[in-house]
Amino acid sequence: MSSRVLAADLLKHVGARVRVAGWVHRRRRLKSVTFVVVRDRSGFSQVVLRSGEAPPEETVVEVHATVTANPRAPGGVELTEPVVETVSEPALPPPFDLYRPAVTAALPTILDHASVALRHPALKARFALSAAAVRGFRSTLDALGFTETHTPKIVASATESGANVFGIDYFGRPAYLAQSPQFYKQALVGVFERVYEVGPVFRAEPHDTARHLAQYTSLDAELGFIRDHHDVMAVLREVLAGMAEAVSPFDVQVPEVPARIPEIHFADALKLVGAPADEPDLAPAHERALSEWARREHGSEFLFVTGYPMAKRPFYTHPDPARPEYSNSFDLLFRGLELVTGGQRLHRHEDYLAVLGAAAAEYRDYLAAFAHGMPPHGGFAIGLERWTARLLGVANVREVTLFPRDLHRLTP
Amino acid sequence: MSSRVLAADLLKHVGARVRVAGWVHRRRRLKSVTFVVVRDRSGFSQVVLRSGEAPPEETVVEVHATVTANPRAPGGVELTEPVVETVSEPALPPPFDLYRPAVTAALPTILDHASVALRHPALKARFALSAAAVRGFRSTLDALGFTETHTPKIVASATESGANVFGIDYFGRPAYLAQSPQFYKQALVGVFERVYEVGPVFRAEPHDTARHLAQYTSLDAELGFIRDHHDVMAVLREVLAGMAEAVSPFDVQVPEVPARIPEIHFADALKLVGAPADEPDLAPAHERALSEWARREHGSEFLFVTGYPMAKRPFYTHPDPARPEYSNSFDLLFRGLELVTGGQRLHRHEDYLAVLGAAAAEYRDYLAAFAHGMPPHGGFAIGLERWTARLLGVANVREVTLFPRDLHRLTP
Numbered sequence: 069m070s071s072r073v074l075a076a077d078l079l080k081h082v083g084a085r086v087r088v089a090g091w092v093h094r095r096r097r098l099k100s101v102t103f104v105v106v107r108d109r110s111g112f113s114q115v116v117l118r119s120g121e122a123p124p125e126e127t128v129v130e131v132h133a134t135v136t137a138n139p140r141a142p143g144g145v146e147l148t149e150p151v152v153e154t155v156s157e158p159a160l161p162p163p164f165d166l167y168r169p170a171v172t173a174a175l176p177t178i179l180d181h182a183s184v185a186l187r188h189p190a191l192k193a194r195f196a197l198s199a200a201a202v203r204g205f206r207s208t209l210d211a212l213g214f215t216e217t218h219t220p221k222i223v224a225s226a227t228e229s230g231a232n233v234f235g236i237d238y239f240g241r242p243a244y245l246a247q248s249p250q251f252y253k254q255a256l257v258g259v260f261e262r263v264y265e266v267g268p269v270f271r272a273e274p275h276d277t278a279r280h281l282a283q284y285t286s287l288d289a290e291l292g293f294i295r296d297h298h299d300v301m302a303v304l305r306e307v308l309a310g311m312a313e314a315v316s317p318f319d320v321q322v323p324e325v326p327a328r329i330p331e332i333h334f335a336d337a338l339k340l341v342g343a344p345a346d347e348p349d350l351a352p353a354h355e356r357a358l359s360e361w362a363r364r365e366h367g368s369e370f371l372f373v374t375g376y377p378m379a380k381r382p383f384y385t386h387p388d389p390a391r392p393e394y395s396n397s398f399d400l401l402f403r404g405l406e407l408v409t410g411g412q413r414l415h416r417h418e419d420y421l422a423v424l425g426a427a428a429a430e431y432r433d434y435l436a437a438f439a440h441g442m443p444p445h446g447g448f449a450i451g452l453e454r455w456t457a458r459l460l461g462v463a464n465v466r467e468v469t470l471f472p473r474d475l476h477r478l479t480p
Numbered sequence: 481m482s483s484r485v486l487a488a489d490l491l492k493h494v495g496a497r498v499r500v501a502g503w504v505h506r507r508r509r510l511k512s513v514t515f516v517v518v519r520d521r522s523g524f525s526q527v528v529l530r531s532g533e534a535p536p537e538e539t540v541v542e543v544h545a546t547v548t549a550n551p552r553a554p555g556g557v558e559l560t561e562p563v564v565e566t567v568s569e570p571a572l573p574p575p576f577d578l579y580r581p582a583v584t585a586a587l588p589t590i591l592d593h594a595s596v597a598l599r600h601p602a603l604k605a606r607f608a609l610s611a612a613a614v615r616g617f618r619s620t621l622d623a624l625g626f627t628e629t630h631t632p633k634i635v636a637s638a639t640e641s642g643a644n645v646f647g648i649d650y651f652g653r654p655a656y657l658a659q660s661p662q663f664y665k666q667a668l669v670g671v672f673e674r675v676y677e678v679g680p681v682f683r684a685e686p687h688d689t690a691r692h693l694a695q696y697t698s699l700d701a702e703l704g705f706i707r708d709h710h711d712v713m714a715v716l717r718e719v720l721a722g723m724a725e726a727v728s729p730f731d732v733q734v735p736e737v738p739a740r741i742p743e744i745h746f747a748d749a750l751k752l753v754g755a756p757a758d759e760p761d762l763a764p765a766h767e768r769a770l771s772e773w774a775r776r777e778h779g780s781e782f783l784f785v786t787g788y789p790m791a792k793r794p795f796y797t798h799p800d801p802a803r804p805e806y807s808n809s810f811d812l813l814f815r816g817l818e819l820v821t822g823g824q825r826l827h828r829h830e831d832y833l834a835v836l837g838a839a840a841a842e843y844r845d846y847l848a849a850f851a852h853g854m855p856p857h858g859g860f861a862i863g864l865e866r867w868t869a870r871l872l873g874v875a876n877v878r879e880v881t882l883f884p885r886d887l888h889r890l891t892p
Binding site for chain 1: 667
């Protein structure tokens with residue numbers, strides 16, 4: 069049996085008999101001929117069928133045919149004198165036409181029928197882009213001496229934030245799904261200095277919004293021996309540049325990552341958007357206004373907002389030594405939305421004991437690393453789906469998640 | 481402030497004042513001098529302290545000193561005229577001496593104090609090796625046109641195998657932790673043809689053995705347009721070669737992956753080990769005997785056992801068309817243990833309806849992909865911890881898991 073030729077390689081085989089395999093993407097019946105477009109992972113090939121019936125769309129076929137140059141055919145070749153064999157049964161019609169250039173179905177239809185809907189080339193391409201971005205994340209950090217880790221997703225207590233955790237029956241004992249690898253990545257700074265993890269995180273998010281999921285993919289990094297959060301921001305800048313470069317072959321508006329991403333302190337940000345000085349956080353409208361300001365004033369689609377009030381950050385956040393009501397933390401805004409959260413963490417055991425007080429006993433395992441010597445450290449977490457959604461300009465993170473999970477959706 | 485120099489780079493700075501930072505790995509007090517070995521992510525540097533007290537082991541320090549060549553010092557240099565600053569508080573003593581070449585603690589001590597114990601260079605190295613192996617897995621599959629995916633870890637039903645699943649409270653509804661990405665990776669063959677995923681899988685494993693964990697890292701791959709399971713085995717062979725090459729810089733006995741891994745049919749394997757012809761599976765002792773045979777007869781540390789009886793494989797397994805009581809499946813034995821399971825899957829919708837019968841309704845979401853045209857396909861799953869354990873020759877998978885989860889262990 070001749071080996072299979074991919075659609076993208078057909079031009080190299082003009083004049084030869086080849087074997088092509090894929091899905092019937094589209095049938096077009098003309099008077100004396102039927103064009104059958106076959107889709108494979110590399111692209112499309114056009115089969116010229118002069119007799120017989122073409123199988124229905126999405127049927128898997130194998131085609132033995134001659135590669136014939138034809139400048140008017142897509143890709144410059146077509147497959148003539150074909151013998152078409154049906155490999156799957158004739159397929160049921162998909163929930164919407166996968167061959168139309170635009171996706172005509174509404175989001176719930178796409179999500180309910182994901183395993184078929186995702187075959188649409190425009191939907192499928194989103195996930196190839198997402199995979200490339202993750203590759204860029206990893207390769208940048210590998211080059212910077214980071215070690216990849218895999219940490220527990222089942223944890224004994226809901227201590228990290230206390231809210232929005234999923235409970236599990238763990239051999240008859242209560243346990244929880246991890247909301248982030250935060251505690252583990254910090255402990256592992258004590259082992260490897262620089263670590264990252266790409267993995268699922270779980271939020272029992274009771275709100276049904278366009279930017280929240282019950283499970284999403286978090287790109288986490290943490291590093292030791294920093295001076296303050298600016299060293300973390302410098303690594304994040306490299307990571308973003310690596311992720312942007314990785315998606316440059318795709319048909320998206322790839323952002324330019326400035327050599328130095330502009331930065332504004334939280335207190336100045338409030339003034340800039342005209343918010344009261346005692347606001348504890350930025351509203352979505354503020355984030356959009358700040359992003360617009362960074363674009364206008366600095367020509368940057370990225371903006372660091374630093375120094376969020378301690379009151380709004382988790383207990384392990386390191387304060388700004390000069391202004392202890394503010395923190396050594398940051399958010400990164402990208403095209404109007406918060407994309408990354410990060411900052412410096414406390415690293416002295418006594419500082420943890422002071423902020424936790426009587427609750428310290430519940431954090432015994434976490435605190436062990438600090439009692440045994442930890443360097444100043446910090447890190448960040450990028451929400452993969454948010455990054456991909458911003459790049460593609462889609463409004464809902466569900467559109468860039470293969471099989472999303474949320475308040476209402478547990479299948480498929 | 482001068483930038484930090486890593487221990488591994490000190491030789492390039494002989495004669496200069498430098499800043500080194502890390503953990504006090506060991507203090508050795510002699511009559512007129514104390515040697516302080518500082519550990520960082522690159523290795524060790526020896527500080528020559530002529531006065532003052534060295535901080536206790538595991539304290540984080542910053543050392544400003546002169547790099548002085550000394551052929552008798554480890555690495556050929558030592559740090560003289562040092563100014564040692566303590567960055568963390570003086571550290572509590574670790575649960576066992578981290579500076580001794582051999583790990584002197586028992587496994588439960590290591591696991592109970594993982595965040596400190598893993599700092600031992602011999603333990604830490606295991607996870608650097610594991611990370612390299614995963615890098616080899618991904619880069620091999622990337623080069624073969626596979627797309628990386630992230631699939632749900634929370635699923636609506638325990639349909640894949642029915643047993644050993646963890647239950648979750650999902651917004652008041654029952655749900656389960658995914659035992660594998662099996663159903664999703666098959667559906668995604670319909671989208672991308674070739675997919676892989678590196679991620680956690682969950683087994684409510686009621687047995688407390690050296691080879692089972694409640695959460696482990698599964699390296700999953702699945703590909704379409706195969707002839708039979710031999711095409712899957714050929715890809716697995718490439719993956720193993722890539723993973724072996726990736727760990728070649730490490731101090732382990734890297735296996736040679738033969739161009740063609742030897743293969744024995746299940747029925748012949750039973751004969752070879754002298755087991756009754758109606759045995760439905762291989763016992764661990766059989767696996768060891770078969771591995772030994774492959775080494776002796778074929779000079780290979782790897783052996784494919786193919787054609788396991790259909791009765792012992794999951795419902796989606798493709799039968800051997802010539803001998804339908806046997807399957808187009810395989811296990812890969814490596815150094816006496818099962819390391820990988822894989823095979824060809826059913827791809828016709830009607831075949832699924834036939835094997836599932838009345839239960840088909842429960843599998844509606846899974847079966848949708850097949851009703852809409854699926855190619856012949858198959859795949860495999862490598863247990864990362866088993867692979868690393870075999871490479872390192874350690875007996876228990878917990879020794880190659882950062883923070884293991886099992887029947888008794890939910891912390892740290």
